[in-house]
Amino acid sequence: MAAQTTPLPSVLLVGCGQMGSSMLEGWLAHGLKPSVVLDRHDRALPAPHKLAATLDAVPAEFQPDIIILAVKPQKADEVLGALAQRFPNATLLTVMAGRTVASLTACYTHSNPKAQPVIIRAMPNTPCAIGAGMSGLYAPPNATEEQKAQCDALLRAVGDTVWVAQEEQMDSVTALSGSGPAYIFLLAELLEKAGVEQGLPAETARTLARKTIYGAGALLNQSPVDAEELRRRVTSPGGTTAEALKIFMAPDAWPATVPQAVAAAARRAKELST
CATH class of the missing domain: 1.10.3730.10 (ProC C-terminal domain-like)
Structure with missing residues (x-):
């Protein structure tokens, strides 16, 4: 696992279940810029990080570098619709199995036709909880090198990463290392x-x-x-x-x-x- 020499980007972590909380622990341990966790369950977060039960409770001035989608796939559309209104040009890192960049982008822009999100896919696994995770990532052509580097840094804080060239290969990543x-x-x-x-x-x-x-x-x-x-x-x-x-x-x-x-x-x- 690569050592972190600079603070990790600020994130809005949407969903903090088993995978979300595992990643969050690693990010906090490696130094995370002020971030917000969007989760209905009460949990302790060290300052300056904040917990918000709803999107409306996220501080108005907060603009995350990366939005992490760590919700169940069937809940994604509702969440994306709300995010598109608040953060129309966001960089999103999704750790959901199966959901494609095209389907998530379509949902985002359906809610806000003016939105221009960049959606990067990742498939981490549960050893992230002890810093030994293995994550596969895919970035679409509209992702910048900086956006890819930020996502890579987040996943490297909890293990190792590999990038695949074709989105279809993410299904194989899910089957091999995710599961x-x-x-x-x-x-x-x-x-x-x-x-x-x-x-x-x-x-x-x-x-x-x-x-x-x-x-x-x-x-x-x-x-x-x-x-x-x-x-x-x-x-x-x-x-x-x-x-x-x-x-x-x-x-x-x-x-x-x-x-x-x-x-x-x-x-x-x-x-x-x-």
Whole structure:
């Protein structure tokens, strides 16, 4: 994660659920220009940041560098209509799955035909809560380099970023890294249960499963060697790992089901866009 040398841009964070609050924690820790959180739930914010229950409660003089859309997709249209009246030429960073730049822009300009928003898409994931997030971003042609840099700085404050050249690729980003932590949590869950079935105490199996995934992930992240080679280095011919991998790598096991699962998630992301 890149170190922050200048304050992060000021934001209007619209929605502060699990993802919104995770990002906010990271931004506050890295230095955030005076910002406003728009959320109906009461929460403590350090000065000079402010909480507003409604858009009308946002100070009239407040002009954010970036508006962060962290609401559920089905609530976006109502929120965008109100924002278009107050901030017609805003830069918006959306972390909603599926909703395209075109659909969000159309909603914005439908409410205010004179509005000229710049909408950048991002798909972070829940490890943002501990500064280890992975975010994919897409910027349309009307986004400036400064706007892209500001959005990149915000997401780098809670992890790492990659940019994709085509908006359609955001569905794949959503399926791979946005949903990806759930796949790893499922693996941990299943390994823990398997350990108990093999006679280990539950707490021991839990520790072994979690720390193994943590260590393997850290090694994979820090090593220049690709994942396939790292797997081979663990696998002695005729050994215990090889026996397990015979099951995992059977044609109808992981080689088939992992691509199917990621494809299903990407397909659902596309459905959400319509």
